Amino acid sequence: MKKLLLTLLISVPMYAQNPVIFAALGDVIYNDADKFGQLADLTIMHDYKPVIDDYLESVEKSKKMGFAVDSNDTAIDAKGYLKELRLLSTKHDAIVLNAQKRFEEAMQDEDSETITNMIKIGIVNPQEYKNQLIQYYEDYAEDQNLSIIEPMYKEYKLACEENASKPGNAEAAKNEEVINRMRATDKASKEALTRSVKEECEREKQSVMQEQKKALGVE
Numbered sequence: 520m521k522k523l524l525l526t527l528l529i530s531v532p533m534y535a536q537n538p539v540i541f542a543a544l545g546d547v548i549y550n551d552a553d554k555f556g557q558l559a560d561l562t563i564m565h566d567y568k569p570v571i572d573d574y575l576e577s578v579e580k581s582k583k584m585g586f587a588v589d590s591n592d593t594a595i596d597a598k599g600y601l602k603e604l605r606l607l608s609t610k611h612d613a614i615v616l617n618a619q620k621r622f623e624e625a626m627q628d629e630d631s632e633t634i635t636n637m638i639k640i641g642i643v644n645p646q647e648y649k650n651q652l653i654q655y656y657e658d659y660a661e662d663q664n665l666s667i668i669e670p671m672y673k674e675y676k677l678a679c680e681e682n683a684s685k686p687g688n689a690e691a692a693k694n695e696e697v698i699n700r701m702r703a704t705d706k707a708s709k710e711a712l713t714r715s716v717k718e719e720c721e722r723e724k725q726s727v728m729q730e731q732k733k734a735l736g737v738e
């Protein structure tokens with residue numbers, strides 16, 4: 520029984536999803552590989568696809584190295600494997616940053632397909648773009664399929680309603696509404712006064728011109 524248990528414990532790393540050694544660094548790289556594969560197929564990333572494909576090939580080679588180190592293969596150096604992981608980690612972060620940049624460009628370009636796909640893939644964290652996505656939903660929900668953002672938007676609206684229902688917050692909201700109306704009225708009054716002064720100046724100008732013409736006998 521003890522011998523069987525020992526055999527099982529030794530064999531676990533061989534059947535692990537990822538190499539056990541340096542897992543804190545390696546798991547992030549290996550677990551994101553599928554995401555990167557999907558990312559490379561997006562139209563917005565077409566010019567970056569060769570870079571991602573090369574990266575994924577290196578990831579596969581690194582993974583084999585890791586399993587070899589786990590199995591105590593003396594032909595593979597653990598330090599060399601760690602060095603490879605660190606290099607891949609740098610490339611991993613560069614790809615993520617590039618994807619986030621394209622995601623932001625997609626929001627500016629009103630590219631709902633890219634926004635939806637990147638969120639589904641999990642290459643961007645929608646919570647990091649919460650304010651922008653809520654605003655995007657309010658602006659384009661009627662014209663685009665934004666079901667991927669809808670739960671976040673509903674949660675936001677519910678929080679707003681609950682916050683406004685509190686006595687203190689309701690009073691503050693009411694006061695703010697009054698202040699906004701006063702500001703709008705004041706602005707309209709100032710604009711009307713400006714127009715009035717401008718019109719009066721124009722009438723005065725025309726009157727002076729008419730007097731000058733009469734004096735010169737032009738009319």
